[in-house]
Amino acid sequence: MGFSMNKRRFIKKSRLTRTSRLAGLTLLVALLALVPLATFAETLPISEANKILKELDMTSNFTDKDFSALFTIVSEKPGEKQTVTQARVFRRDAKKQFTILIMLPEVNKGQGYLTEGDNLWFYDPSSRKFSHSSIKENLQNTKAKNADFKSSSLSDDYSIAAVTDGKLGNFNVWIFDLSAKNNEVPYDKLKLYVRKDKHMILKREDYAVNGRLMRTTLIPKYVELDGKLLASQILIIDEINKGEKSQITMTEQSVDKLPDKVFTKAFLEQVNR
């Protein structure tokens, strides 16, 4: 009797032990499985992140040369015909100057934008008058902002709130969460998807003050010019007006020296004579 009781107790104890061991083993395996993941999820120190942000500015700005290019913007709105806007952009990043001259459509040909100090002027050749515009306004009837054509100043205008690890298609990316440092930028918050291997922005999300996504910009193609990386194809998607988007293509890029008068009001007036 005693033996059978002991036997039963022994069997019960063995079963318990086996169960516990099994549970423990499972836990260990699970922990081991997690560890590799934990060790593979990269973190980026803020100092490194700031360096990358600065690098993004540096690789797209020409500090000692002038830059000009032709931008063709094809805009789509549901239920409407496609519109094509063509603009020639002239930049002198060292002095934070830029001029935009509208080439197409014909009806808007000759219109232009010009920075003068902190002011952005819009020139209308039909009235021959300059009026105040804003870097935050849309370029003509497209989804592009005037600010999209000036030199990059992400590191000056934004601070990094967080950086996370992520994937965009086949690319491993850093996802930068940026908050505006000043009121000079059109969007209060940005999210940048930056390739880890070669620091290039693949995607950008622009957020409203209340945190709503307003605009998504995809940059599938870059071109190298004079050691700089320039987005040669950009797709801007309006997240509020569903179906509206603009595709920007950059051609005829050049770093030839531009005459000083290109960055004056007289230039826009003269071009239209």
Added chain:
Amino acid sequence: MNFVIPRIAFRNLSRQKKRSILLGSAIAFGIMIVTLMNGFSGALIQNISENFAYLMAGHVFIQGQERTPSGKKVSVISDDSEIMQALKSSGVQYTQATRTSEISASLIFEGKTVRQTLTGIEMDTNPFLRQRLVLKQGSWASVSQPDALILTEKVAKKLKVQIGDKIIASLQTVTGQNNIADFTLVGISTDTDLATSTMAYVNLGYLNQAIGLKPTEYMSLGLMLDDMRQATPAADKILVALKSQGLQTFPRGATDGSGNQTPFQVLLQNQNEETWNGIKYRVYTIDDLMSSAKNIVTALDTGTFIVLIILFAIIMIGINNTFRMTMYERIKEIGTMRAIGVQRNEVRRLFLFEALFLALGGIVAGLGLGFIVMNLLSLINFGTNSPAFLLLKNGHLSFYLPPLRALLNIGTIVVLTLLAALFPANSAAKLEPAVALRSTK
């Protein structure tokens, strides 16, 4: 006073009825045209000012401009307790004070977009809206919900929205950042006029939140006075009171000398050139905004006067010829009068009195005709949806003939008519009695 000559003059006019009526009609026609033009321009500025005051809910406005540390200027009144104190001390009586914030926004609904001015106003407490809007759909009871939105019928049709629909507003904050706000359509108002068709009304606190202002802040304080004509003196008093409260203010009444800009535009320009810290207030009236319209009215009045001169120069030629003919017809009569002792200057006065009575008759007839036509024209209802609604009073043409203007016109016509008759009158006066009696003309 000798009334014989005037009585003879009047009798002479009555003898030649056809001629007198024709000449008088020409004068009357000229007076009627000029009266209509003066009447229209006289009411024009009043109508425009009243209509604008109605739209903007005020005759006098106070706005604050804050200069941020970065140098940006933001339209805001943060704390109006000092303004209200200043209003009290100024002694200005107003019937209504309306706090508003305004921003341009794109209203988006299911792929459709309409650009509108969002006017933030205390919808549940301010009577301004209920006095101006008639809700065709929806209810005033719903305006108290924070995200309430009232659109006009036209805009609601464009967006194809119904009561209860959620509409997205894409706008910019006061510092220019892009933002999104969601609204619920609680009311659709009838289209009252062309200008309000671009205005959508929302709650002030909710709009402030969307544009980066605090719930208690706002952009503009509009004061409605009992009498619009008191706007300028009231604004001056308020400015003095604000200054005495220690508040920074922009000066009033500046002009650019050339008259190309309204006082309000000069005020804005001066403000752009100035630098200051904190909030600085500007006080302006509906008149300051309307001064360019006043320039148009002045130009219209000047043009009318020139028309009057030209018209009467033509009429004068006719009067001159007619009196010359009259003189030749009445040579024997003049000779007889001179022979029985009527003096030269009395003969001259006779002709001049005839001209005077002709002018006065034409003036009275012309003014009468003018008033009849004005009354008839003011019966036409152009509707408040007409593009010219600003010029109209409740959709009707209105006229106001300033008394001084009328007197000037009358005086001018009298002088011109007398001038026209002067030369024949002088010729008649110079006739020798014997020569006149012997004449076979």
